[in-house]
Amino acid sequence: MKVVCIGSGNVATHFALALKKSNAEILQVYSQHQEHAQVLADEVDAMAIDDTALISPDADLYLIAIKDDAIASVSSILKNIKGLVVHTSGATPMSVLEGMSRYGVLYPLQTFSRSRALDFSNVPLCVEAGDGDMLKEVKAVAELLSPLVYDVDSVQRKVLHLSAVFVCNFVNHMYAIGADILSAAGLDFELLKPLIMETAAKVQHAEPSSVQTGPAIRGDEQTMNRHKELLMDRPELAAIYETLSNSIKKTH
Amino acid sequence: MKVVCIGSGNVATHFALALKKSNAEILQVYSQHQEHAQVLADEVDAMAIDDTALISPDADLYLIAIKDDAIASVSSILKNIKGLVVHTSGATPMSVLEGMSRYGVLYPLQTFSRSRALDFSNVPLCVEAGDGDMLKEVKAVAELLSPLVYDVDSVQRKVLHLSAVFVCNFVNHMYAIGADILSAAGLDFELLKPLIMETAAKVQHAEPSSVQTGPAIRGDEQTMNRHKELLMDRPELAAIYETLSNSIKKTH
Numbered sequence: 104m105k106v107v108c109i110g111s112g113n114v115a116t117h118f119a120l121a122l123k124k125s126n127a128e129i130l131q132v133y134s135q136h137q138e139h140a141q142v143l144a145d146e147v148d149a150m151a152i153d154d155t156a157l158i159s160p161d162a163d164l165y166l167i168a169i170k171d172d173a174i175a176s177v178s179s180i181l182k183n184i185k186g187l188v189v190h191t192s193g194a195t196p197m198s199v200l201e202g203m204s205r206y207g208v209l210y211p212l213q214t215f216s217r218s219r220a221l222d223f224s225n226v227p228l229c230v231e232a233g234d235g236d237m238l239k240e241v242k243a244v245a246e247l248l249s250p251l252v253y254d255v256d257s258v259q260r261k262v263l264h265l266s267a268v269f270v271c272n273f274v275n276h277m278y279a280i281g282a283d284i285l286s287a288a289g290l291d292f293e294l295l296k297p298l299i300m301e302t303a304a305k306v307q308h309a310e311p312s313s314v315q316t317g318p319a320i321r322g323d324e325q326t327m328n329r330h331k332e333l334l335m336d337r338p339e340l341a342a343i344y345e346t347l348s349n350s351i352k353k354t355h
Numbered sequence: 356m357k358v359v360c361i362g363s364g365n366v367a368t369h370f371a372l373a374l375k376k377s378n379a380e381i382l383q384v385y386s387q388h389q390e391h392a393q394v395l396a397d398e399v400d401a402m403a404i405d406d407t408a409l410i411s412p413d414a415d416l417y418l419i420a421i422k423d424d425a426i427a428s429v430s431s432i433l434k435n436i437k438g439l440v441v442h443t444s445g446a447t448p449m450s451v452l453e454g455m456s457r458y459g460v461l462y463p464l465q466t467f468s469r470s471r472a473l474d475f476s477n478v479p480l481c482v483e484a485g486d487g488d489m490l491k492e493v494k495a496v497a498e499l500l501s502p503l504v505y506d507v508d509s510v511q512r513k514v515l516h517l518s519a520v521f522v523c524n525f526v527n528h529m530y531a532i533g534a535d536i537l538s539a540a541g542l543d544f545e546l547l548k549p550l551i552m553e554t555a556a557k558v559q560h561a562e563p564s565s566v567q568t569g570p571a572i573r574g575d576e577q578t579m580n581r582h583k584e585l586l587m588d589r590p591e592l593a594a595i596y597e598t599l600s601n602s603i604k605k606t607h
Contacts, residue, residue: 171577172575172577194570194581213549213550213553214557214568216566219557219560221553225549226549227546229546251549253546262540262585263537263542264578264582265536265582265585265586266532266533266547267547268570268582268596269530270530270533270547270550271550271551271569272571272603273529273599274529274530274551274554275554275557275567275568275569276563276602276606277526277529278522278526279563279564279567279606280518280521281518281519281521281563282562283564284517284518287514288510288514289511290507290511290514290515292563294464294515295464295518295519296559297464297477297478297479297503298464298479298519298522298523299555299558299559300555300556300559302466302522302527302555303526303551303552303554303555303556304552304555305468305527306551307548307551307552308471309468310534310544311527311531311533311534312531312534314468314527315528316466316523316524317520318520318524320524321422323423323424326423329446329513330516330517330520333513333514334517339602339605343598343599343602347525347595350591350595351524354531
């Protein structure tokens with residue numbers, strides 16, 4: 104399989120590396136910035152390009168992994184391409200690709216960091232395509248990368264992306280607040296790491312709402328008041344504490 | 356070492372099992388409810404009691420793992436005890452034990468579920484004691500259970516407990532919201548599990564604020580507006596979305 108990788112950020116990098124590993128040939132890596140394209144191109148033995156006019160017409164797969172609001176304009180350039188065109192965005196409907204001859208979506212439900220190796224075989228891949236034949240093709244690509252392949256339409260994908268904001272982006276912000284509170288008290292974030300791992304591990308085998316703990320669910324007002332006192336000088340954190348504690352109380 | 360375990364909930368259970376495993380003898384398990392005491396007592400070959408008057412005066416260690424607001428009254432019963440009296444609460448100052456002859460705190464910075472086996476060697480234990488000699492004793496007990504033993508005074512412990520609310524209790528609530536949103540769309544929580552583990556794993560080796568991702572930090576208003584539309588019928592979740600997105604924007 105010959106691949107053109109459009110984009111050179113975290114998602115593009117992890118896809119290109121995983122595709123290369125499963126014996127695909129990466130022909131080109133495109134980025135607006137030649138030097139960004141070059142970094143990834145060097146890793147996967149591809150040609151770096153910064154001009155969409157240079158995109159090869161001969162690839163089997165055009166993988167679009169760029170900022171959401173740039174997908175429509177880049178894909179319009181690929182209108183006469185015969186290969187399969189897929190984007191990887193959780194928040195972008197498939198309809199932006201409707202001008203293509205063959206198209207689909209390959210949305211990886213995972214968080215990517217450039218600096219962290221990732222085992223793609225543990226990444227759920229959510230697939231959608233223009234018709235049944237195209238879906239078979241998108242699935243064939245997905246199955247090269249991971250056994251976790253799910254049929255997810257554009258509406259469901261939007262919901263998945265929203266829930267990922269809660270369980271990933273907002274969760275990471277909670278970690279950042281924890282680290283911030285500790286560092287202000289001269290304590291090491293190291294102390295929280297086992298708790299963070301165990302909290303994530305617990306919900307691998309239990310409904311999150313069934314393993315909720317803490318002062319809010321116990322209705323322990325005394326502890327909550329002490330916590331709010333500690334946050335007196337941090338009104339923004341106090342507001343988050345209040346909002347989330349109330350939400351836990353309401354839920355249970 | 357002879358131990359009386361005061362309490363029979365999650366924390367008491369995990370401590371009693373870990374102490375037993377490190378060859379301590381659990382003499383008694385106390386609970387207000389005989390049948391609760393009995394369950395744990397059976398697991399650790401101890402006697403179950405529901406009357407504080409029956410507490411043995413012969414133990415080396417009295418481990419108090421009960422609700423925070425009950426610690427003061429139970430400890431007043433132990434006034435003439437010669438053994439070491441420790442509580443395990445993050446939110447309770449050591450001063451509630453000041454009437455005892457030997458006392459301290461052994462606060463495990465971890466989340467406990469009855470149904471989940473826990474490797475105590477990965478639990479940070481925060482220790483404090485009435486004086487240097489007592490501290491040595493508390494540390495000796497802690498080191499039987501875990502290599503992760505930290506000196507933490509009552510003020511620091513309160514801060515740790517607060518940050519644990521953010522990185523554990525609030526994080527779990529984010530998982531519950533994610534599960535809730537998915538289930539309303541007929542999607543399986545299974546899909547989010549790898550993302551949850553990877554998000555926790557990422558901050559084991561990086562500052563949380565340095566690996567923040569998502570629409571808020573990108574300033575991607577279009578995606579955030581789409582998300583808020585999806586939450587139109589869930590004003591409470593929309594408010595959480597708004598509060599946390601604003602906090603992420605402000606932080607970065």
